[in-house]
Amino acid sequence: xxxxxxxxTVLRSHAGGAKQVTVDGSTxxxxxxxxxxxxxxxxxxxxxxxxxxxxxxxxxxxxxxxRYLSSLETxxxxxxxxxxxxxxxxxxxxxxxxRVR
Amino acid sequence: MLSVPLPAxxxxxxxxxxxxxxxxxxxLGGDPAAGRVVTCYPARNAAASATLYTVxxxxxxxxxxxxxxxxxxxxxxxxxxxxxxxYPSATDVAQAxxxxxxxxxxxxRDIRPVVRSYRIVDGSVTEEPVVLRSx
Numbered sequence: 001x002x003x004x005x006x007x008x009t010v011l012r013s014h015a016g017g018a019k020q021v022t023v024d025g026s027t028x029x030x031x032x033x034x035x036x037x038x039x040x041x042x043x044x045x046x047x048x049x050x051x052x053x054x055x056x057x058x059x060x061x062x063x064x065x066x067r068y069l070s071s072l073e074t075x076x077x078x079x080x081x082x083x084x085x086x087x088x089x090x091x092x093x094x095x096x097x098x099r100v101r
Numbered sequence: 102m103l104s105v106p107l108p109a110x111x112x113x114x115x116x117x118x119x120x121x122x123x124x125x126x127x128x129l130g131g132d133p134a135a136g137r138v139v140t141c142y143p144a145r146n147a148a149a150s151a152t153l154y155t156v157x158x159x160x161x162x163x164x165x166x167x168x169x170x171x172x173x174x175x176x177x178x179x180x181x182x183x184x185x186x187x188y189p190s191a192t193d194v195a196q197a198x199x200x201x202x203x204x205x206x207x208x209x210r211d212i213r214p215v216v217r218s219y220r221i222v223d224g225s226v227t228e229e230p231v232v233l234r235s236x
Contacts, residue, residue, distance in 0.1 A: 058158040086198030091153035
């Protein structure tokens with residue numbers, strides 16, 4: 001199963017600057033393993049050491065967040081598009097402790 | 102430097118005001134090399150909190166696609182601080198995902214919103230000027 005993986009800017013430097021990469025796999029997990037095999041610098045940044053989806057990363061198959069599907073076990077079909085994006089979060093808690101140069 | 106067109110600037114502040122009493126957030130699309138915002142993408146705050154924000158992942162995906170389709174990229178994120186200054190909090194710094202991004206804070210503490218922009222690289226915060234352009 002050939003799928004396209006769209007990489008966020010923070011991971012592109014580990015993939016020779018590529019915005020998207022075509023890999024084989026029948027699940028999201030397999031496709032991400034194939035991606036890491038090709039670009040070892042990505043290892044640990046999308047899937048953590050325990051083999052789960054990293055807490056601060058969101059992964060989608062086409063339009064759907066895989067956390068609402070079967071996470072890394074989510075099946076993919078030929079031509080599907082997997083998107084990886086960093087979770088974007090923060091807030092005012094701890095406002096007093098950040099130092100601005 | 103972050104260059105923002107007036108319509109995007111107004112949209113950003115309006116979205117933050119509309120989000121009260123919770124923090125509001127959104128993404129900024131444009132030209133990463135020039136630090137030039139073209140489009141403001143208001144997003145839902147998935148944390149639905151007055152002190153935390155999480156850009157709704159689906160809104161993030163759609164904004165990312167739109168920015169890439171327009172030939173640019175997402176170049177930053179904005180969020181409001183409802184009762185504190187327009188400075189990044191320790192949480193903001195710890196969770197800043199991308200050293201190339203511009204982190205815009207909109208403080209709604211006073212009657213007039215205060216907008217400031219920062220770069221956050223390896224936990225180090227540097228303020229940058231925000232320049233408004235008419236379009």
